[in-house]
Amino acid sequence: MSAQKLDITRLGGQGDGIAETPHGQIFVPFTVPGDVINAAVEKTRASLIAVLTPSPDRVTPPCPHFGPDDENAGCGGCALQHVADSVYQDWKRGLVVAALESRNIVADVAPLVTCEPGTRRRVVFAARRTDKGAILGFNRASSHQIIKVETCVVASERINQALPALRRLATAVAVGKEAFRFYVLDAVPGVDIAVDAPFKLTEPDRLRIINAVRAEQAVSRLSFNDEILIEKQPPQLDFGRVIVNPPPGGFVQASNQAETVMGDLVVGHLKKSKRVADLFSGSGTFALRLAEHSHVHAVEADGPSLAALDKAARRSQGLKPVTVEKRDLFRRPLMLAELKAYQGLVFDPPRAGAEVQVGDIARSTVKHIAAVSCNPTTLARDLEILIKGGYKLMSVTPIDQFLWSSHVEVVALLERPKR
CATH class of the missing domain: 2.40.50.1070 (OB fold (Dihydrolipoamide Acetyltransferase, E2P))
Structure with missing residues (x-):
């Protein structure tokens, strides 16, 4: 390990600053493009020793636990509190742009939808x-x-x-x-x-x-x-106007603020569909909102989450019919014949994406699709399959559900043109 003077030129995919050297790139956490620093370098990684000349885009972190390791800091929860908002937001949107470009997908990616501090639930x-x-x-x-x-x-x-x-x-x-x-x-x-x-x-x-x-x-x-x-009392969440009792440890969107934006995008795209499939539905984040306009079939592998969705739908007045199916879509995706029943579809899979399921969707006649993901890389792969199957990518919206981290939520809306 050696101490070196480094110029930070850009941010990497995990939020570390990158210095270009004759021996290759060096990644330095807690740095900002424009910083001139001293760092302890070991191969391609380095630890910040001192900021010699701070970047104009360096800001004071709002959290006392954020920063290079000491007895109070370095908690590992956030990576980018020290970066000015404009640089941070461009970088996070850029993660989505880069993922799409890696699959040769041309899209007008919307500006990052920001979420406020103190909204992570x-x-x-x-x-x-x-x-x-x-x-x-x-x-x-x-x-x-x-x-x-x-x-x-x-x-x-x-x-x-x-x-x-x-x-x-x-x-x-x-x-x-x-x-x-x-x-x-x-x-x-x-x-x-x-x-x-x-x-x-x-x-x-x-x-x-x-x-x-x-x-x-x-x-x-x-x-x-x-x-x-x-x-002592069943926990309650509001999915649109429907109250849900989530199961212990069940999947829930991290931010209610982000969930509202995501729900509005998905419902706005699919609400004219008479029948909608919600794949990887969880406890009903989208299904229960969509049921205000459409007959919804919710498919989910987790039994307790599906039961919570079903219970919420049954006790809510004014919804269209909601049916549920416990099914592992990785092992048994909805097949082409099953997909014929739906005019709209939303899928929100785990980080691994939904490659096998998307292969069947790409060959289907479903008119409108909303693809939701917390992983731009696997989303881009899935979108490529849909586009090759004839779907047109209408919009891509990045949402900063995971504030000051290297993770970003994305909602992509697709449509099958009339033949």
Whole structure:
């Protein structure tokens, strides 16, 4: 490892600054294009030592836990709080543009839809037992070390207010030496906690945790490895005008603000379709909004999420019919004959995308398609398949659901031209 003076010229795909040298590119976290720095270099990676000349696009991070490693900073949750908004937004939109260009897809990518700090409603904390109770926070970047956080500028006010309660409950849960995860959802009437842990609980452990939750007003439910230990009141989320009780640890869009934008884009594109298929539907983020205009068939592999969707649809007045099907679309995609029933379709798969399913959609007669993804790379692959199948890409909208990170949500709308 050697100390070198470096000029940072641009941002890489993970948000690290890049310096071009005679020996190749060097990636330096916490730097900004235009910075002149001293850095400790090891092969293609470097650690920031000092900023010699700051870039005009360098700003003061709003979070005390953000920055190069020290006892309070380096939590690993954010990568780009130190970059001016204009540069950050152009860079994040550029991730989508680059992914499409890699597949030779020509598209007019819309400006990034921004989300405000303090709007993240779903946060995953890491926790571990210590001699002084449990530590709860985020893993330092590329490390298993947990950095304790006193506040999170990305998370909602309700989650921040609940942090002392979360630490107390983490201490109650931490019966094993191994690290575990606290999946925290900001819901009504209180936060919903789903614990994912590599250890087991005894009956005395269960009773102690249940009593600990009873004492915390901020918490409505706690589950441990998918088993509900206590539910004081069922957590509630609004999907459009429909109230849903999400299952423990079930998939939920990270930001309600982003979800509203995504829902408006999807519904606006598909609302004239008499019958719509919602693939990888989760608990009904899109299905229950679409059901205000269309007959919806929701397909999802996760049984509890599908049950939550079905229950919400059945007890809501004024919706068009909603049918549900438990099905693993990776192993058993909807086939061409099944797709003939639908004029509209939305799919929102995990990060791996929906390559096999999209192959059948590309050969279908479905008129309008909304493709939603948190991974521009796999989305671009799936869009290429649809475009080669004859679909026209109408719009691409990047949404900053994952503020100050290298992740971006995208909604792409397609249409099959009349033949």
